[in-house]
Amino acid sequence: MKHVIIFSGALDNVGDLALLQSCVEGLRRQSDFAFAQIWSYCWGDVPETAKMALERMDVAPISGKSIKPYTLLGPDTLLLWGGGQLLRNNASNNSLRAAEALSRLAILTGAKTAVIGCGVSELSADKVKRYRRIFKNADLFAVREDFSVVGAAPLLKKVKPVVTQDLAFSFGALWEPYTADSNRTSLLVAPCEDDSEQRTVDDEQILQLILAAKHRYPNLATEFISHDVRPHMDPAVCQKLSIALSQKDISSTQNSSLILSEVLRTYERSHLVVTNRMHAAIFAYARGCAVIIVDDGNPKTRAIAKKLGLVTVPVSETNRSKLEDAIDRAEKVKASTTRRDTLDKMRATSESNFDLLRKAVRKESTNTILEDLTSA
Incomplete structure (x- = not known):
C-alpha cells in the first residue's frame, strides 16, 4: 500500500x-x-x-x-x-x-x-x-x-x-511498562456528559461516591480528568463537580491533557477510578486501578464492564451503603489474579x-x- x-x-x-x-x-x-x-x-x-x-x-x-x-x-x-x-x-x-x-x-x-x-x-x-x-x-x-x-x-x-x-x-x-501499585495517591473521576449520545452523570451520586471513597481512603487526593477536552464537554462537568466539592471543603485538581503518556501516568497514580467513559475504564483496568463504572445506559460502557468484570452502579444510585459496597467490590476486582490473563x-x-x-x-x-x- x-x-x-x-x-x-x-x-x-x-x-x-x-x-x-x-x-x-x-x-x-x-x-x-x-x-x-x-x-x-x-x-x-x-x-x-x-x-x-x-x-x-x-x-x-x-x-x-x-x-x-x-x-x-x-x-x-x-x-x-x-x-x-x-x-x-x-x-x-x-x-x-x-x-x-x-x-x-x-x-x-x-x-x-x-x-x-x-x-x-x-x-x-x-x-x-x-x-x-x-x-x-x-x-x-x-x-x-x-x-x-x-x-x-x-x-x-x-x-x-x-x-x-x-x-x-x-x-x-497502553502496553508500555509501568511501576505497578507504587505511589497510588489519588481518587480519579473521569466523567462524560454528552447530550448527543444521552450520556450523563448525576452530580449528587458522584459527590456521594467521592465522600464514601474519602472516608475509606482519607489520604487520597481527588482528581478530575477530561478525556474530551472541548470546553463544553468533560471540562464543564469537571468544573461543576469541583465547585460542588469545594463547598464541602474538599480540594481537587483537574487534568485536561491530550498527551497520552501524561494521561496514563495519571491513571498509574490512581487507586480508584470512577467513570462512565469506556476508554477511561480500559485505561484504569490496564493500569491496575480499582474501577467503578457509573451505568448511564450506554451499551458500549456496559459491554466493556461485562467483558472486564468491572463493578457498575446505576447512574441514579446515591445510597451510601450501596456505594460503599461498590467500592469494596471494586477492590476485589483490583486484587484479582486473572486481570493479566484477561488483558492478554x-x-x-x-x-x-x-x-x-x-x-x-x-x-x-x-x-x-x-x-x-x-x-x-
Whole structure:
C-alpha cells in the first residue's frame, strides 16, 4: 500500500488519540503497510496538541473538507475506519456526504475500504442509508462488540460483520511498562456528559461516591480528568463537580491533557477510578486501578464492564451503603489474579484486526482467523 487514510474520531479526545496510535502501530507491524504514508482524516479542526501527537506518530492530518483525500485514491490506497464509535447517529450529514463521495470514487479507482475494531451505535433510518452507501463495498468490517453486529449488518453488501476487539487493547502506549501499585495517591473521576449520545452523570451520586471513597481512603487526593477536552464537554462537568466539592471543603485538581503518556501516568497514580467513559475504564483496568463504572445506559460502557468484570452502579444510585459496597467490590476486582490473563486475551483478539485486514486487502481467506476468534 502507498497510502492509508485513517478515519479518526475527534482528536480532541485522548481516547481517540490512543486508538489512532494503536492503529498506526498495528499497521506498521504489517509488511503490506509498513512503508505507506499514513493520513489521519478529520472533519473538524485538529487541536495543536493533537497535531504534535500526529507528528510524533509520523502521521499527516488531512481535512475532509479539502480536495486532498480525493487526489490520493488509487489501487494502492486503503480507506480505513480504525477504531472508536465512528459509526454514530450524531455524525454530521456534511461529514457523511464527504465520506460517501470519497467512497464512491474509491470504488472507481480501485482503492480498498475496511473497518477494524469499531463500534456501531443505534442508527436512524437516514443514517443507515448514508452509511450503507459508504460501506456497501467494504472489504472488511470488524466490530468491537456483539451489539455492534446488529447495527452493522444492514450497512453491508459484500461482507458480513465480524467481532474482534477495541483497538485500545492492541499495540500502543497502553502496553508500555509501568511501576505497578507504587505511589497510588489519588481518587480519579473521569466523567462524560454528552447530550448527543444521552450520556450523563448525576452530580449528587458522584459527590456521594467521592465522600464514601474519602472516608475509606482519607489520604487520597481527588482528581478530575477530561478525556474530551472541548470546553463544553468533560471540562464543564469537571468544573461543576469541583465547585460542588469545594463547598464541602474538599480540594481537587483537574487534568485536561491530550498527551497520552501524561494521561496514563495519571491513571498509574490512581487507586480508584470512577467513570462512565469506556476508554477511561480500559485505561484504569490496564493500569491496575480499582474501577467503578457509573451505568448511564450506554451499551458500549456496559459491554466493556461485562467483558472486564468491572463493578457498575446505576447512574441514579446515591445510597451510601450501596456505594460503599461498590467500592469494596471494586477492590476485589483490583486484587484479582486473572486481570493479566484477561488483558492478554483482549490484546490477542484486538491484534487479530490487523491479520484480518492484511488478508482482506490481499483478498486471501480469513476463515482460519475467524475460526480462532469464534473458538476463543
